[in-house]
Amino acid sequence: MDIPATAAALKNGERRALARAITLVESCRADHRQQALELIDALGSDRQALRIGLSGTPGVGKSTFIETFGLFLTGQGLRVAVLAVDPSSARSGGSILGDKTRMEHLSRDPNAFIRPSPSQAQMGGVARRTREAVALCEAAGFDVVLIETVGVGQSETMVAEMCDIFTLLLAPAGGDELQGVKRGIMEIADLILVNKADGDLKPPATRTCADYAGALRLLRKRPQDPSDFPKAMTVSAYEGAGVEQAWNEMCALAEWRKENGHFAGRRAEQARYWFHEEVRLQLLERLSADAALSAQLAKAEAALSRGEITPASAAAQVLDGFMAG
Amino acid sequence: MDIPATAAALKNGERRALARAITLVESCRADHRQQALELIDALGSDRQALRIGLSGTPGVGKSTFIETFGLFLTGQGLRVAVLAVDPSSARSGGSILGDKTRMEHLSRDPNAFIRPSPSQAQMGGVARRTREAVALCEAAGFDVVLIETVGVGQSETMVAEMCDIFTLLLAPAGGDELQGVKRGIMEIADLILVNKADGDLKPPATRTCADYAGALRLLRKRPQDPSDFPKAMTVSAYEGAGVEQAWNEMCALAEWRKENGHFAGRRAEQARYWFHEEVRLQLLERLSADAALSAQLAKAEAALSRGEITPASAAAQVLDGFMAG
Numbered sequence: 001m002d003i004p005a006t007a008a009a010l011k012n013g014e015r016r017a018l019a020r021a022i023t024l025v026e027s028c029r030a031d032h033r034q035q036a037l038e039l040i041d042a043l044g045s046d047r048q049a050l051r052i053g054l055s056g057t058p059g060v061g062k063s064t065f066i067e068t069f070g071l072f073l074t075g076q077g078l079r080v081a082v083l084a085v086d087p088s089s090a091r092s093g094g095s096i097l098g099d100k101t102r103m104e105h106l107s108r109d110p111n112a113f114i115r116p117s118p119s120q121a122q123m124g125g126v127a128r129r130t131r132e133a134v135a136l137c138e139a140a141g142f143d144v145v146l147i148e149t150v151g152v153g154q155s156e157t158m159v160a161e162m163c164d165i166f167t168l169l170l171a172p173a174g175g176d177e178l179q180g181v182k183r184g185i186m187e188i189a190d191l192i193l194v195n196k197a198d199g200d201l202k203p204p205a206t207r208t209c210a211d212y213a214g215a216l217r218l219l220r221k222r223p224q225d226p227s228d229f230p231k232a233m234t235v236s237a238y239e240g241a242g243v244e245q246a247w248n249e250m251c252a253l254a255e256w257r258k259e260n261g262h263f264a265g266r267r268a269e270q271a272r273y274w275f276h277e278e279v280r281l282q283l284l285e286r287l288s289a290d291a292a293l294s295a296q297l298a299k300a301e302a303a304l305s306r307g308e309i310t311p312a313s314a315a316a317q318v319l320d321g322f323m324a325g
Numbered sequence: 326m327d328i329p330a331t332a333a334a335l336k337n338g339e340r341r342a343l344a345r346a347i348t349l350v351e352s353c354r355a356d357h358r359q360q361a362l363e364l365i366d367a368l369g370s371d372r373q374a375l376r377i378g379l380s381g382t383p384g385v386g387k388s389t390f391i392e393t394f395g396l397f398l399t400g401q402g403l404r405v406a407v408l409a410v411d412p413s414s415a416r417s418g419g420s421i422l423g424d425k426t427r428m429e430h431l432s433r434d435p436n437a438f439i440r441p442s443p444s445q446a447q448m449g450g451v452a453r454r455t456r457e458a459v460a461l462c463e464a465a466g467f468d469v470v471l472i473e474t475v476g477v478g479q480s481e482t483m484v485a486e487m488c489d490i491f492t493l494l495l496a497p498a499g500g501d502e503l504q505g506v507k508r509g510i511m512e513i514a515d516l517i518l519v520n521k522a523d524g525d526l527k528p529p530a531t532r533t534c535a536d537y538a539g540a541l542r543l544l545r546k547r548p549q550d551p552s553d554f555p556k557a558m559t560v561s562a563y564e565g566a567g568v569e570q571a572w573n574e575m576c577a578l579a580e581w582r583k584e585n586g587h588f589a590g591r592r593a594e595q596a597r598y599w600f601h602e603e604v605r606l607q608l609l610e611r612l613s614a615d616a617a618l619s620a621q622l623a624k625a626e627a628a629l630s631r632g633e634i635t636p637a638s639a640a641a642q643v644l645d646g647f648m649a650g
Contacts (some may be wrong), residue, residue: 037635037638040635041638045632128637131636268630271629271630271636272630274636275625275626275629275639275640276622278636278639279640279643279644280609282637282644283608283609283612283647287604287605297604300600301597304596310365311456311597311599311600311602312365312453312457312607313362313366315600315603315604315606316362316603318604319611322608
């Protein structure tokens with residue numbers, strides 16, 4: 001790939017260049033990885049989008065919300081990128097965003113860019129790919145980058161560590177189902193949106209929202225928030241109700257944090273977090289790429305299968321050689 | 326700790342020595358780690374227990390089953406150790422085996438040893454601790470080591486990689502709930518036990534068992550199994566029905582595998598698996614213990630917070646220094 005040309009096309013907002021660049025950062029090949037690093041370095045970081053994380057379990061209406069919310073944003077003249085993080089996609093072939101028809105209108109909007117989750121076995125790889133894809137979308141001049149995830153395992157924490165505002169989409173529920181939301185998620189959510197506040201579900205949605213608002217008030221205040229955040233609201237992705245208000249709340253929160261230094265502070269903290277993750281990930285990559293090590297591993301495996309050594313002692317011996325070499 | 330004395334006491338079957346030794350392998354301190362390795366090496370591997378993995382989600386009656394099963398085994402003159410793997414214990418304070426009163430009678434049986442799950446943040450650490458605790462229980466002369474886990478996240482795979490026989494405990498269910506059992510688990514289970522086959526639940530338990538038996542027949546046969554395995558059976562932990570049959574099936578399977586070389590083969594394969602895991606884990610431990618690296622990390626963090634470098638590039642630079650040093 002011609003890195004300077006791709007960088008220029010991408011900064012010019014060319015969608016095909018962006019798509020190709022994301023494919024590059026998704027690749028596991030060592031030469032692609034090198035090119036990906038060069039490309040990201042070449043793009044710089046002078047452009048900034050608002051990064052919004054959106055989590056919600058299957059069935060809460062995530063696709064419909066993204067479609068409605070995305071079209072609202074493009075209607076305001078904003079350019080929107082949607083990236084998906086689906087930790088299960090490696091096995092199941094992807095349960096979210098596997099199909100662009102999921103967001104039929106948004107996917108045809110010239111000011112929107114939708115990218116499904118790639119098949120990746122490793123959580124570290126998924127995180128890196130998504131983080132770098134966010135950087136690419138920013139460099140391509142998108143105003144809003146929406147990072148979608150299903151509320152499973154570590155993926156929510158991962159998305160929270162790469163967005164400016166973390167939003168949790170929920171369905172109306174009985175009060176006793178409140179406990180179903182993992183406590184850790186309540187702690188990291190900036191905005192809780194109770195969806196499906198339309199038709200018969202409007203009363204339970206309103207009640208659920210009040211329950212969450214009450215639960216949020218019990219949480220410790222965070223210094224990076226204005227006094228009325230985190231907040232719970234109702235929306236109807238289907239009817240569009242509440243979507244503009246939700247956007248206004250996100251903007252108000254981002255503005256407040258920018259004025260108080262918390263916006264840049266959060267990004268700096270996230271950079272540190274990902275730096276440490278990268279150190280771990282790259283160390284393991286170097287380990288698997290080390291040729292001399294492979295011979296050592298084979299030798300140790302033979303001793304192991306003869307029962308001459310324990311796995312822990314064998315590992316210590318091999319690493320002594322790796323670090324010395 | 327006096328390693329030779331502890332090793333001797335432990336091989337003599339002294340429970341307090343075993344408990345102290347497990348506390349040692351659970352410790353994260355570098356000097357404790359070193360002592361733990363010495364202790365395990367000193368113990369050797371001439372004694373072998375039957376390692377049985379038992380997985381089941383909360384509510385299936387795992388505690389009651391372990392109590393009934395454990396007492397049945399001690400009644401046969403066997404010594405039984407129960408170890409728990411609870412990946413959530415770091416956060417929740419432990420949802421399984423946190424309280425020995427859960428298995429009131431078994432915990433008072435002189436031929437049983439029950440060890441709750443330790444608080445550990447890291448999956449790698451939990452796996453290592455459990456694997457080493459199994460080795461300690463074997464060296465202490467236990468005949469059966471039961472490794473209990475909740476069916477959450479990676480913990481089942483981990484337990485499957487350290488047991489000779491993997492058992493899945495299920496509750497009676499409607500046929501359409503079959504899908505609730507993760508497909509991967511069906512693939513690794515040797516024996517599916519449908520519990521609560523008593524009273525009103527006996528008919529649904531029998532139906533559920535037939536459903537699983539049918540599902541198991543659809544799975545590809547594994548060369549390490551006799552033709553009638555994996556198998557589904559009903560048990561009633563409450564009434565004790567089926568428990569002896571379950572034990573007989575486990576013994577028959579272990580016997581068949583021993584005769585056909587699959588028993589030792591599986592252990593050798595597991596040793597290789599844990600060796601590679603140990604290489605990864607120890608590499609990361611060396612990384613965090615490296616003093617020169619700490620200075621490099623701090624320098625890189627400063628450049629990161631000034632936005633001069635991306636996390637991936639910073640990580641690559643730091644690792645270049647670490648590997649060269």
